[in-house]
Amino acid sequence: MAGSILTGRTASGPLAAAAWDRRAILLNDLRSVLGRAYPRVIGLRREPSWLLFEVLLPFLTTSAFVFVYRALQAPPEYLGFVVLGGAMTAFWLNVIWMMAAQLYWEKDQGNLELYFAAPMDLMAVLFGMALGGMLSSCLRAFVVLVVGTALFGVTFSVEQWGLLLLVFFLTLAALYGLGMMLSSLFVLWGREAWHMTQLLQEPMYFVSGLNFPVGRLGFLGALAIALIPLAVGLDAMRQLAFSGTAVDFGTPSPEVEALILVGMVVVFLALARVLLRTMERLARHEGRLTVRGR
Amino acid sequence: MDATTSSLGGPAGPTTRPAFDPRRAERGPKRANWRAFATAARLGWQMEANWTDPLLFFIYSVAKPIASALILVVMVQIISGGGPAAAQGRAFVVIGSALWAFVISGVQGVAWSVLDDRERYRMLKYLYVSPTDFLVVLVGRGVARIAVGGMGAAITLAAGVLFLGVPFDAAQADWPLFAVVMVGGLVAIVALGVLMAAICLQTRQESWSYPEAVAGALFLLVGAVFPLAVLPPAIQTVGLLVPLTWWIAGVREALFPATISSVGGNGSLYTDVTGQAAPGAPAIVLALLATTVLVTLTAALIFRISEARAKDRGLIDRTTGS
Numbered sequence: 001m002a003g004s005i006l007t008g009r010t011a012s013g014p015l016a017a018a019a020w021d022r023r024a025i026l027l028n029d030l031r032s033v034l035g036r037a038y039p040r041v042i043g044l045r046r047e048p049s050w051l052l053f054e055v056l057l058p059f060l061t062t063s064a065f066v067f068v069y070r071a072l073q074a075p076p077e078y079l080g081f082v083v084l085g086g087a088m089t090a091f092w093l094n095v096i097w098m099m100a101a102q103l104y105w106e107k108d109q110g111n112l113e114l115y116f117a118a119p120m121d122l123m124a125v126l127f128g129m130a131l132g133g134m135l136s137s138c139l140r141a142f143v144v145l146v147v148g149t150a151l152f153g154v155t156f157s158v159e160q161w162g163l164l165l166l167v168f169f170l171t172l173a174a175l176y177g178l179g180m181m182l183s184s185l186f187v188l189w190g191r192e193a194w195h196m197t198q199l200l201q202e203p204m205y206f207v208s209g210l211n212f213p214v215g216r217l218g219f220l221g222a223l224a225i226a227l228i229p230l231a232v233g234l235d236a237m238r239q240l241a242f243s244g245t246a247v248d249f250g251t252p253s254p255e256v257e258a259l260i261l262v263g264m265v266v267v268f269l270a271l272a273r274v275l276l277r278t279m280e281r282l283a284r285h286e287g288r289l290t291v292r293g294r
Numbered sequence: 295m296d297a298t299t300s301s302l303g304g305p306a307g308p309t310t311r312p313a314f315d316p317r318r319a320e321r322g323p324k325r326a327n328w329r330a331f332a333t334a335a336r337l338g339w340q341m342e343a344n345w346t347d348p349l350l351f352f353i354y355s356v357a358k359p360i361a362s363a364l365i366l367v368v369m370v371q372i373i374s375g376g377g378p379a380a381a382q383g384r385a386f387v388v389i390g391s392a393l394w395a396f397v398i399s400g401v402q403g404v405a406w407s408v409l410d411d412r413e414r415y416r417m418l419k420y421l422y423v424s425p426t427d428f429l430v431v432l433v434g435r436g437v438a439r440i441a442v443g444g445m446g447a448a449i450t451l452a453a454g455v456l457f458l459g460v461p462f463d464a465a466q467a468d469w470p471l472f473a474v475v476m477v478g479g480l481v482a483i484v485a486l487g488v489l490m491a492a493i494c495l496q497t498r499q500e501s502w503s504y505p506e507a508v509a510g511a512l513f514l515l516v517g518a519v520f521p522l523a524v525l526p527p528a529i530q531t532v533g534l535l536v537p538l539t540w541w542i543a544g545v546r547e548a549l550f551p552a553t554i555s556s557v558g559g560n561g562s563l564y565t566d567v568t569g570q571a572a573p574g575a576p577a578i579v580l581a582l583l584a585t586t587v588l589v590t591l592t593a594a595l596i597f598r599i600s601e602a603r604a605k606d607r608g609l610i611d612r613t614t615g616s
Contacts, residue, residue, distance in 0.1 A: 044612075049497050053504040061510030063521065068366065071520035072373040072383060097503065108414055109613070191345040195354045203361040211365055212372050 016118075029124040036128025041135055042097075054276045055140045062086030062144050065211050066152050067187030078212070079244045080156065081238055083148035085210040088171075090140035092230050095175045096200045098133040099126060099264045100182035104193040112187065115268055122276045128182055130176045162241040163254055166181075170235025170261035176251050184275035210232060215250030225251060228263050323427075330426035334434025338407065348535070352445075357448035359395035360453060363388050366519055367458060381459050385553050388454035390518035392447045393542055397483055397512065399443025402505040403436030404487030408494045408518045409501060410435075412613065417610035429488065429597060436487050440480065461552045468548040471575050475544030475582060480536035483595040484588040486512075492593070492600035498614040517556030518542055529561040537589055540582035547575055 001124070011017035044050060065082045102133045103126075115125055148154065158164055186193040207224045208214060208231035214221040215235070223229035236257035239249055251257070341544070343351055366387035372382035411418040421431055454460035469560030490505045498505065513519070516535040522530045533539050534557070543557045558564045565571060573581070604610050 022560075043498065044498070048496050049493075050500065053501070053507045057507035060514045061507070064510070064514040065369070067514065067524050068369055068387070068520050069373065071524045072370060074373045078373070093503070174583040188547075199354060199357055202365070206361040206365045206368075212369055216368060216372055243371045281465065 010014060011040070016156075025168065028119065029121050029276065032118075032124035033128040033131060035134035036125045040129070040132025044136060050136060054136055055143050058086070058090070058140060059144050059147060060146060062089075062200070063151075066148070075247070076155065077242050077247050079152045080149075080215065080242055082211050083145060083154050084238060084241060084286040085205075085234060087141040087145040088230060088234050089205070089210065090137040090173055091172060092204070094130070094133045094137040095179035096197050099129050099176065099179035100200075101186055101193060101197050102129050103183045103187040107187055111132075121271065123180060124279060125278040126180045126272075126276075127176075130179065132249065146190070157244050157254060158241055159243045160240055160254070163258065164237060166237045167233060167240065167254060167261065170258060170265060171229055171237070174229035174261050174264040175235065177265055177272055181268050181275055184279045185268075185270065187279060194213035204228065204230065210234070211248060213238065213249045215248075221251070225257070225260065229268075230259050232264070236261070239283065255280070269285065274284050325455070326425075327430045328428055331434040331437075332430065334431045334571045335437045338435040338438030339441065342442055354605050355442050356446045356449040358441075359450045362394065363391040363454065364553070365448050366391055366447060377566060382554060384458055385454070385460040385550065386556075387519045388450065388458055388460050389546060389550055389553065390542060390556070392450035392454065393516050393545060394448065394509070394513060395443045395446040395460065396440065397437045397443075397486075397538060398506060398509045399446070400436065400480070400483035401490050401509050403443075403486045404432050404484065405436075405490035405494045405505040406502070407432050407435035408491045409499065409516060412610070413499045416611075416613065422483060422610050428601065429594075432489065432491055433484060440483070462550060464552065468551070468575065471579070472548035474563075475541055475581055478537065478579070478582040478586050479541030479544070482541060482582075482589055483587070483588040486538075488597050489589075489593040492597040495600045495604045500614075503601070508607030512536060512538060515539070521554060521556050521559050523561040523565075526558055527563050527566075534563065535580075535585060535588075537582055539583035540578050540585060543573065544575075544578045544582055548572065
């Protein structure tokens with residue numbers, strides 16, 4: 001058999017060619033990540049309308065909540081809470097629309113069986129989706145944060161930059177782990193997947209305390225901190241970005257919340273791996289996951 | 295035509311086919327349009343509702359508007375505490391966010407029918423070549439989502455009245471005004487949906503979030519959850535040109551006259567210009583009608599331009615994905 005494009009090695013037969021070493025698997029996964037991220041990045045360049053609809057207009061939505069606080073003559077920290085929450089929604093929306101629901105779209109479009117048939121890890125594909133969608137999410141978050149801060153006079157007071165950055169990246173990791181887990185569930189559903197994405201927006205914003213300290217929700221807030229990465233990450237970032245504020249958060253310290261996030265990363269990624277494997281096995285054995293149009 | 299000839303006059307084939315009824319082609323466009331609208335609305339409703347059992351459908355339909363209202367209620371509660379000011383603020387945000395469920399679902403409904411049929415079901419090209427007005431079909435499909443939004447709005451308002459202290463007295467309500475502003479408001483919402491459909495005809499698959507983004511931006515301008523007086527005068531001017539501003543003000547005036555005005559008040563452009571504390575019912579109706587006519591005509595014009603462009607560039611049957 002001719003040398004593999006991937007490894008450059010020659011093999012004596014199909015079985016030997018399929019026996020990849022760790023390096024080959026890793027390279028293949030990296031290519032899968034880049035390959036799946038590519039259309040997302042290129043798509044952004046080809047149609048710039050997303051700049052208006054996905055970056056500028058959502059900023060106006062966030063501004064509406066700032067004006068609610070202004071109308072109520074709230075302390076200035078609360079304007080900052082809204083701005084920070086508005087920035088983090090960009091990542092949450094990316095997770096549920098462009099990752100969790102994505103395999104459902106792929107099934108609908110007839111691409112899912114190609115993913116299963118291709119010799120690559122499905123987690124690499126999902127990571128590629130996340131990476132490709134990250135560009136627009138980061139830009140949206142950046143615009144909300146920078147323009148919001150400048151326009152509404154938000155003053156941050158950060159004493160632990162390292163911990164703030166760590167919490168931010170842990171939140172992203174936990175969010176995308178949750179997205180991977182949800183994607184495996186979404187693909188098992190029919191149209192309810194679509195409606196689930198709707199349910200994961202405003203109701204999730206409410207229990208995560210998007211515009212107010214989540215601790216004010218009492219038991220519901222505590223539950224959210226234990227289960228939802230957006231809630232715990234946002235609360236930790238608020239505590240770190242507005243250190244010294246008179247606002248009583250009523251939640252664990254940022255260090256404890258960082259540990260909760262570490263736990264979430266591990267659990268969500270492990271569960272995602274198990275669920276994706278199960279889904280792939282079902283797809284190969286029963287073939288029903290690639291059936292469209294329920 | 296006898297049984298041995300086909301509808302086109304040739305010999306009949308081995309299977310019996312229904313005879314061609316020439317009256318079907320002769321019916322007036324109004325009746326045909328109405329039938330297309332009713333069929334599209336029924337189809338839209340089935341697509342919206344038949345994916346699960348009624349209870350789950352109900353929960354999904356009301357969860358979003360209720361959660362939106364609760365976010366604002368908690369914000370008001372944290373800042374204003376439990377005094378009369380908090381009660382008034384709570385009523386204001388509950389009414390505004392409940393009505394906003396109509397706007398989001400109305401704008402989404404028509405726009406998503408383009409994306410649904412083009413990207414998911416791949417039926418848009420067949421609908422387009424069918425002998426019915428394309429716009430009528432799209433609006434019919436969108437009506438189902440408005441109904442779902444209406445259900446969410448009604449439940450949120452009812453919850454507001456029952457549990458959150460929104461002041462409502464059916465005997466005090468101005469029902470004729472309510473009927474007039476609801477008709478005007480719904481026309482304006484559908485017009486905005488048509489406008490978004492025109493945009494989605496031109497854009498890629500990832501336009502699912504565009505209608506909500508536009509609705510979210512309008513949320514800032516129309517006095518839904520805070521009085522316009524909070525905004526800078528230039529933005530207030532834009533807000534006063536949006537029919538939804540007058541629709542929301544009209545519903546407040548009709549059903550909840552005890553709440554504060556979203557248009558007038560100290561520092562508002564309306565009060566500065568007219569010298570009145572708040573617009574009365576005639577002013578609201580007049581402004582709503584004028585702005586609705588303006589938006590509807592603009593939306594129809596833009597939709598026709600977009601439709602022609604989409605046809606010209608082969609966008610009707612394009613599917614995308616990233």
